[in-house]
Amino acid sequence: xxxxxxxxxxxxxxxxxxxxxxxxxxxxxxxxxxxxxxxxxxxxxxxxxxxxxxxxxxxxxxxxxxxxxxxxxxxxxxxxxxxxxxxxxxxxxxxxxxxxxxxxxxxxxxx
Amino acid sequence: xxxxxxxxxxxxxxxxxxxxxxxxxxxxxxxxxxxxxxxxxxxxxxxxxxxxxxxxxxxxxxxxxxxxxxxxxxxxxxxxxxxxxxxxxxxxxxxxxxxxxxxxxxxxxxxxx
Numbered sequence: 001x002x003x004x005x006x007x008x009x010x011x012x013x014x015x016x017x018x019x020x021x022x023x024x025x026x027x028x029x030x031x032x033x034x035x036x037x038x039x040x041x042x043x044x045x046x047x048x049x050x051x052x053x054x055x056x057x058x059x060x061x062x063x064x065x066x067x068x069x070x071x072x073x074x075x076x077x078x079x080x081x082x083x084x085x086x087x088x089x090x091x092x093x094x095x096x097x098x099x100x101x102x103x104x105x106x107x108x109x110x111x
Numbered sequence: 112x113x114x115x116x117x118x119x120x121x122x123x124x125x126x127x128x129x130x131x132x133x134x135x136x137x138x139x140x141x142x143x144x145x146x147x148x149x150x151x152x153x154x155x156x157x158x159x160x161x162x163x164x165x166x167x168x169x170x171x172x173x174x175x176x177x178x179x180x181x182x183x184x185x186x187x188x189x190x191x192x193x194x195x196x197x198x199x200x201x202x203x204x205x206x207x208x209x210x211x212x213x214x215x216x217x218x219x220x221x222x223x224x
Contacts, residue, residue, distance in 0.1 A: 043117075046212050098157055101154050104154060
């Protein structure tokens with residue numbers, strides 16, 4: 001079983017839709033959870049960073065962590081064409097400082 | 112504010128040639144530094160990480176090496192490039208020696224021909 005699983009998509013939604021992106025993980029040592037947005041041919045940009053279970057909101061973005069289920073989500077409200085990108089989940093914890101990434105989900109928001 | 116610089120943005124190199132990619136971080140001290148490679152459909156693969164000057168940990172056996180000659184400088188090198196070294200290389204830093212988020216440079220797209 002891979003440490004982090006993320007559906008690669010692609011996911012295509014109309015402008016204004018609510019988008020739900022998800023990752024599951026197997027390593028119970030993971031304590032820190034991140035979402036990155038990556039535009040084509042650019043480096044990943046940090047969107048959200050959470051530590052505990054529960055929700056964290058930042059504008060149109062909400063990150064949700066359920067440690068009991070080993071499941072994290074990113075919700076995007078009122079999606080915009082500028083949200084079209086690849087979204088990567090990442091997490092860390094345990095005996096070293098490394099981040100473990102999902103493979104990313106390609107999102108397209110159609111105007 | 113902290114910034115990370117990575118260059119060049121694109122690079123085309125012949126097989127067997129050497130490689131040197133450089134990354135520098137400004138506005139912080141004692142960062143953790145990372146080199147990743149991103150291949151289509153394979154996600155981000157951690158190649159090297161460093162927690163201090165001269166301290167390099169390698170994650171996968173490969174044709175590449177890394178060095179950290181200064182606190183905020185991280186270099187990725189190869190003596191002889193292979194076709195399989197083609198990819199998108201990303202440098203990243205994290206601000207504390209702990210479990211915190213990482214910040215990425217804009218990447219170098221390397222094509223070995």
